[in-house]
Amino acid sequence: MSLEKVTLGHGSGGRLTQDLIQVILSVFPKKNLTSDLEDCALIWEKIGVTIDSFTVSPRDFPGGDIGELAICGSANDLAVRGVKPQFITMSVVAEEGFHIDELTRYMKSASSICQKLGIQLVAGDTKVVPKGHVEGLFITTCAVGERVTPAPLGMNLLQPSDTIIVSTSIGRHGAAIGASRFDLNPEDLKSDCAPLWPALEPLLKIDGLRCMRDCTRGGLGTVMCEWAEGRQLGVTLSEEGIPIRSSVQSVCDILGFDPLYLACEGCAAIGVDPKDADKVLNILRENPLCQEASIIGSVTEEHKGMVALQTKIGGMRVVDMPVGEMLPRIC
Amino acid sequence: MKFINMPNRAMQKSDKKSNPFKASFTAQHVIEAIGQRISKPLTFMEVCGTHTVSIFRSGIRSLLPEELSLVSGPGCPVCVTDQGEIDCAIDILDMPQITVATYGDMLRVPGTKSSLSERKSEGKDVRLVTSAAQALSIAENNPEREVVFLAVGFETTAPATAATVLEAREKNISNFSILSYHKQTPPVLEQLVQDPDLKIDGFILPGHVSVILGHNAYRFIAQKYKIPCAIAGFEPMDILLAIADLVFQHANGQAVLHSLYPRAVRPEGNQKALSMIDRVFTPCSARWRGLGEIPLSGYMLKEEFSSFDTLLRFQITLTSPPPPAGCRCGDVLAGHIRPLECPLFAKRCTPMTPVGPCMVSSEGSCSAYYKYNRGGESPWKKSHLATEVADD
Numbered sequence A: 001m002s003l004e005k006v007t008l009g010h011g012s013g014g015r016l017t018q019d020l021i022q023v024i025l026s027v028f029p030k031k032n033l034t035s036d037l038e039d040c041a042l043i044w045e046k047i048g049v050t051i052d053s054f055t056v057s058p059r060d061f062p063g064g065d066i067g068e069l070a071i072c073g074s075a076n077d078l079a080v081r082g083v084k085p086q087f088i089t090m091s092v093v094a095e096e097g098f099h100i101d102e103l104t105r106y107m108k109s110a111s112s113i114c115q116k117l118g119i120q121l122v123a124g125d126t127k128v129v130p131k132g133h134v135e136g137l138f139i140t141t142c143a144v145g146e147r148v149t150p151a152p153l154g155m156n157l158l159q160p161s162d163t164i165i166v167s168t169s170i171g172r173h174g175a176a177i178g179a180s181r182f183d184l185n186p187e188d189l190k191s192d193c194a195p196l197w198p199a200l201e202p203l204l205k206i207d208g209l210r211c212m213r214d215c216t217r218g219g220l221g222t223v224m225c226e227w228a229e230g231r232q233l234g235v236t237l238s239e240e241g242i243p244i245r246s247s248v249q250s251v252c253d254i255l256g257f258d259p260l261y262l263a264c265e266g267c268a269a270i271g272v273d274p275k276d277a278d279k280v281l282n283i284l285r286e287n288p289l290c291q292e293a294s295i296i297g298s299v300t301e302e303h304k305g306m307v308a309l310q311t312k313i314g315g316m317r318v319v320d321m322p323v324g325e326m327l328p329r330i331c
Numbered sequence B: 001m002k003f004i005n006m007p008n009r010a011m012q013k014s015d016k017k018s019n020p021f022k023a024s025f026t027a028q029h030v031i032e033a034i035g036q037r038i039s040k041p042l043t044f045m046e047v048c049g050t051h052t053v054s055i056f057r058s059g060i061r062s063l064l065p066e067e068l069s070l071v072s073g074p075g076c077p078v079c080v081t082d083q084g085e086i087d088c089a090i091d092i093l094d095m096p097q098i099t100v101a102t103y104g105d106m107l108r109v110p111g112t113k114s115s116l117s118e119r120k121s122e123g124k125d126v127r128l129v130t131s132a133a134q135a136l137s138i139a140e141n142n143p144e145r146e147v148v149f150l151a152v153g154f155e156t157t158a159p160a161t162a163a164t165v166l167e168a169r170e171k172n173i174s175n176f177s178i179l180s181y182h183k184q185t186p187p188v189l190e191q192l193v194q195d196p197d198l199k200i201d202g203f204i205l206p207g208h209v210s211v212i213l214g215h216n217a218y219r220f221i222a223q224k225y226k227i228p229c230a231i232a233g234f235e236p237m238d239i240l241l242a243i244a245d246l247v248f249q250h251a252n253g254q255a256v257l258h259s260l261y262p263r264a265v266r267p268e269g270n271q272k273a274l275s276m277i278d279r280v281f282t283p284c285s286a287r288w289r290g291l292g293e294i295p296l297s298g299y300m301l302k303e304e305f306s307s308f309d310t311l312l313r314f315q316i317t318l319t320s321p322p323p324p325a326g327c328r329c330g331d332v333l334a335g336h337i338r339p340l341e342c343p344l345f346a347k348r349c350t351p352m353t354p355v356g357p358c359m360v361s362s363e364g365s366c367s368a369y370y371k372y373n374r375g376g377e378s379p380w381k382k383s384h385l386a387t388e389v390a391d392d
């Protein structure tokens, strides 16, 4: 498909985002690109590096704010590749007229996550643009750290019959944002925005650990599609096994969203040798943020390149990458 | 039918409360009962787009016997919006100082030349709202702009639009008007059942619309046209029970209207909502995408509210441009073909490059077929679906 204009759908994390990425990468010669397109790249074997921009509306949401998100997002990209987040650089683009108090508040949130994880802020940049050129505030962070695992983790290690685990219940960030945008206020609904390193670090010594991914834009469903398509293996999920809080489900029921595609900001999908699945589950559940960790499915040689979901009533269906923005339904 | 053997601990529950209509262990029994009672091929139409999505999402199709087919009907408000209606909204948007507010998927529906979302990316003021009331508050907060609410939907959304018009009048808000594209369900169903080419053996009737309309509005389908009907809720078990009911009606030689959604639908409907519609709207003929003009199937503002009618305010007449070449949306909406049989399906028409609204709307049958069948690739699709793919 020839792409003429960037639309909001290209930012949704699904199929259209992949198209956009291809357009960008296509102009770089192969030798100037890393071969594995994971969220964090490993350079010089040992060093993990990632970059991410954050623009969220509203900037304060139940369970967090854009400052916290900007550190967690990049730090989590490292954590899921077995890289300890150590250094971060940050670029702030603010709209003319933005309140300094508000900015300070977000920086305090960012700083508290850095302190919690022992991350050093090592470089930064600020830009102010005329009113109307950005909406409020954009924050870009680039996180760097050293790989802790003996060999790199990655989806290329996934084997048929591997077990797939999620570290907590899915969709809380997307549901919290959706709920605030559309004036729904379910009780107890908070974003899962949190640093993953403390929960994931103890897993890194497990031999059978294959790969991990944080389920941000596009949610768990998109990560599973990327694994299935990337490895040309099948993934089968059990709807019954996927932890979804009732508050998230109720937002989805009202707006017509599928929780599989809602963004998470503190939830990792983990692929592991089945012999170590219990170990992973038990270690995760020792962390208060991962009480809902569950086995949700497995890798298979059947239906290669596709993700299947066994539904609660025993049916089977395909889980495909989402296309475009998720918009609330009418009826 | 066991596809994966996962250890029981895989079924660890989160905090969800047990909802008997969600995780039902009786599903298997209902499916077995359907299989035992079905004695001839049957085709049922689920009228409502929310049902279509729920059917795909829960994998119901993969569980049904081969003899039983489901087709989607004209119950997605986005899909039935005529191309001329979109063109008109875009023409108005292009006028100075205009804000158009509307519900989700309407943004991406292609008109003849453009869509609202394309115009939005070019800087026009299009706002996404989840209620008519939100559109009114945009008008209140932006007195220098003319706010047009593109009002779509069936009997479910019309009462809220009516209430908003009343509120706008009470508050004397003069920069607010509505493009009423609201449509009524019973007249389009009557047109479908009169179509000699349509072979529908039962209707799964929309739960939300029935909450408003009650039972009587549909009785004619069973009484006059002898087609079994079941009003259903939206959980997978609700839909399975409705399918079972229709199969049983056939087995017993019956054709009646059953409500399988009594927890939400009262026989008399929602009188308050109905009188709200009555207070503000009057039935009018309306254009349905691909189905043409259907008498008394739309809602226009009564004369006393004409100052809130966008068409009158801007002196615009709706046009009816022909659909894009090859597009079979009308046939899909009327249940004549399944999306896979449209020559454009998954070729020129995909969710990334939609030709018709049935591929745009999250509740449209083309988008559901594409999404949950991977453009026809699903490894679990029934053989009868596979053979229906058109050669072109």
Ligand code: SF4
Pocket: B326, B327, B328, B329, B330, B332, B339, B342, B343, B344, B345, B346, B349, B354, B355, B356, B357, B358, B359, B360, B366
């Ligand atoms: S595939 Fe596209 S063109 Fe064909 S009926 Fe569906 S929406 Fe219309």
